[in-house]
Amino acid sequence: MSPFIAEFIGTMMLVLFGNGVVANVVLARTKGNDSGWLVIAAGWGIAVFIGAFCANDFSGAHLNPAVTVAMVIAGKLGVGSAITYCAGQMLGAFAGATLVFLCYREHFKVTEDKDSKLACFCTAPNIRNLPQAFFCEVLGTFALIFPIFLMITPSLIQGDAPVDTDPVLGLGSLGFLPVGLLVFGIGLSLGGTTGYAINPARDLGPRLIHALLPIPGKRDSDWGYAWIPVVGPIVGGALAAIVYKWIA
Template sequence: MSNGHIVIGELFGTAVLILLGGGVCAAVTLKKSKAKDAGWVAITFGWGFGVLGGAYIANGYSGGQLNPAVTLGVAIKTGQWSHVPYYLIGQFAGAIIGAFLVWVVYMGQFAAHLTDAEVLAGHDVDPAGPSTRDESLPGGPVLGVFSTGPEIRNAVQNLLTEIIATAVLVLFILTQGMTNGLALNGLGILLTALLVVGIGLSLGGPTGYAINPARDLGPRIVHALLPLPNKGGSDWGYAWIPVVGPLAGAAIAGGLYRLCFT
């Protein structure tokens, strides 16, 4: 597996992950979408299918890690660090591309949503973001399409939530036969996708379950750069939590694997 294959596989796989995951958030959030108000269960399954599609696409080229936290956990398990920068390049570039494509697909819905009087008055809820609009807090009416945000803004709780949820994900992956640091088999990918759905249903309520630094940071950058009217801020004050939390959870999972499973 060459470094070029790793970048290409992770770029395409992560782009599909974010396109489908961010796409379901847009579908559920935006006015004039046929899936408006479909709810949290739809969002969790959308992200699970995003993992499924992206990982299968990338598996033959890069192993379909699609997540810097997974890459960190695998590197801790195997001791193979030389490919890590190439995984990260592909993952963050893919996340940015995927988030941009979400905007392309829902361009008309973004325009309708962000110029709607009810939305601008704060009466229309973003189901992918906090359940109530508080104009004293950062973020805007479509930030939840791109990135995560907490229901209760408590840095310690939010960080612990991301650490625990990511540790569950990474420990599961490490115990599914990823012994060569490269790829899960087809069944392992399916089971991982189902676990992501389960994490969303069970542990996603407090923060929206980033469990992936690229998934949150890449689309947040796109939100900041897109010329969307009335979009509000990108909540950079919170942005470190869905990066640091998943990486810490992955490090814990990798350490637990080496301590308890080898």
């Protein structure tokens, strides 16, 4: 399987399970309606594990442009490959978000809250202070990617392995379970401000789908906020790579 296909499938599964749990919690008349933030945070942790498990052997399971950019900065992925990875991630996010809508189509029809419908696709701050939201996305993504760098095989970061020769992150016998738990923890600890996008593809791809799909009674897609869950995670990932290279 090519890295492009792997990133497409992995990100599709990530968004299907992640945005799916949000839909199950916030949409009207679902089995999981109003089951709370703990369920959403757990669902996203599981979503990351499933998506990464599907893609790891073929691409290293970045599933996140912020991770891909961090690997470029660390010198372990070429720019050409990074573009391929990000394209797969964005298209996978499109597909996953579309599947969530098709699965919960009847529940979108009976849900009156337009913000809840948007939340099934992308994030928004609970208190609309854009500089603060930007900081939270930078911090949340740093808290994701810096620990990942500490988990992976040191040679992949420290320069012993050539660029692009081994895309697999090398997380050891536990695989991506620690990463899933890490995302669960970020959701519980840092996710209450912005909804912790910490992934440009996971937010921008579904936001575009929200704008395009014929969702009954939907609101606008909040493009005034949309740059924050794109730029913030990229900055956070870049900082994580820079700090790790400095201390390694």
